[in-house]
Amino acid sequence: MRPAVLVTKRIYPEAIAYLQEHVEVEYCDTDDGIPAAELLTRARGKQAVVSQLTDKFSPEVIEQLDPGLRVIANVAVGFDNIDVPAASQKGILVTNTPEVLTDTTADFAFALLMAAARRVVEGHHYVHSGQWTKWRIDLLVGQDVHHRTLGIFGMGRIGQAVARRARGFSMRLLYHDAMRAPAEVEESLGLEFATAERVLREADFVSLHVPLTPATRHLIGAAQLRQMKPTAILINTSRGPVVDEAALAEALQNGVIAGAGIDVFEREPQVHPLLLKLENVVLAPHIASASVDTRRRMSMMAAENAVAAMEGRRPPNLLNVEAWSELSQRGA
Numbered sequence: 470m471r472p473a474v475l476v477t478k479r480i481y482p483e484a485i486a487y488l489q490e491h492v493e494v495e496y497c498d499t500d501d502g503i504p505a506a507e508l509l510t511r512a513r514g515k516q517a518v519v520s521q522l523t524d525k526f527s528p529e530v531i532e533q534l535d536p537g538l539r540v541i542a543n544v545a546v547g548f549d550n551i552d553v554p555a556a557s558q559k560g561i562l563v564t565n566t567p568e569v570l571t572d573t574t575a576d577f578a579f580a581l582l583m584a585a586a587r588r589v590v591e592g593h594h595y596v597h598s599g600q601w602t603k604w605r606i607d608l609l610v611g612q613d614v615h616h617r618t619l620g621i622f623g624m625g626r627i628g629q630a631v632a633r634r635a636r637g638f639s640m641r642l643l644y645h646d647a648m649r650a651p652a653e654v655e656e657s658l659g660l661e662f663a664t665a666e667r668v669l670r671e672a673d674f675v676s677l678h679v680p681l682t683p684a685t686r687h688l689i690g691a692a693q694l695r696q697m698k699p700t701a702i703l704i705n706t707s708r709g710p711v712v713d714e715a716a717l718a719e720a721l722q723n724g725v726i727a728g729a730g731i732d733v734f735e736r737e738p739q740v741h742p743l744l745l746k747l748e749n750v751v752l753a754p755h756i757a758s759a760s761v762d763t764r765r766r767m768s769m770m771a772a773e774n775a776v777a778a779m780e781g782r783r784p785p786n787l788l789n790v791e792a793w794s795e796l797s798q799r800g801a
């Protein structure tokens with residue numbers, strides 16, 4: 470009998486076709502997602518689940534998964550929706566989709582930065598609503614981007630891709646990370662490592678590129694926002710809970726910082742009601758990796774990871790090597 474995979478939500482058709490060539494596929498062909506109880510029922514008898522960031526694999530859910538399940542293949546680079554240690558404990562491989570979305574996400578972080586700095590969305594509404602009647606010396610004046618200081622939290626693949634873009638704008642680059650980048654990376658990108666406090670104090674733009682972990686939850690709260698310049702702009706394309714959204718809304722309303730560009734939220738798809746009323750924030754619906762090519766590649770990568778695991782091969786984007794060693798030792 471061919472192994473079987475559950476696909477919890479709609480993905481690009483070529484990935485479904487690839488899965489169908491190799492394994493049996495149970496496909497939830499909608500964008501709704503399935504509640505945990507249904508996921509558990511549908512995952513019964515399957516060897517793989519192709520999941521998305523809206524599927525929550527808590528330790529309790531993982532505990533109840535079928536012992537035959539080999540892999541959870543997430544269609545995302547972030548995997549905070551999956552408790553990886555719990556999966557490893559149960560001998561379940563976990564994979565993600567790194568690299569294909571690095572440049573696409575960095576492009577979007579920069580798009581938000583530019584839009585917020587130069588008030589692009591306000592300008593659009595101004596023209597669209599017929600308010601534009603004359604040229605004015607100080608109409609919708611914003612912040613310069615070129616030659617300003619960009620502070621990056623998280624100097625992984627996406628942080629570095631944002632830094633590369635910033636160099637084209639002659640920006641000065643400060644960064645903070647729990648782990649300092651290799652000297653050659655710092656040198657080639659012109660990066661200066663600094664404390665979090667210094668990054669916040671000196672940056673004109675702060676862009677977040679850290680994974681969501683207990684250590685990064687509310688990395689930016691009221692106290693950190695107060696350390697930023699009143700002219701500064703915060704960009705978040707990482708994960709919503711990295712920022713205390715209520716504190717951000719208040720800081721934007723009270724002029725503690727000048728603006729923000731936000732793609733990710735604490736309780737998606739809900740957005741803090743105050744953010745919805747403010748003009749000085751550009752909001753997007755978690756679309757930083759959403760180019761046609763990238764979302765197609767992410768779908769294919771997850772499918773390839775799932776098939777590799779089901780065929781007993783090490784998946785290319787394995788996150789928990791410990792689970793693989795355990796499986797290999799068992800000769801599974």
Ligand code: GLV
Nearest residue numbers: 544545546547758
């Ligand atoms: C999207 O947010 C991702 O993690 O890929």
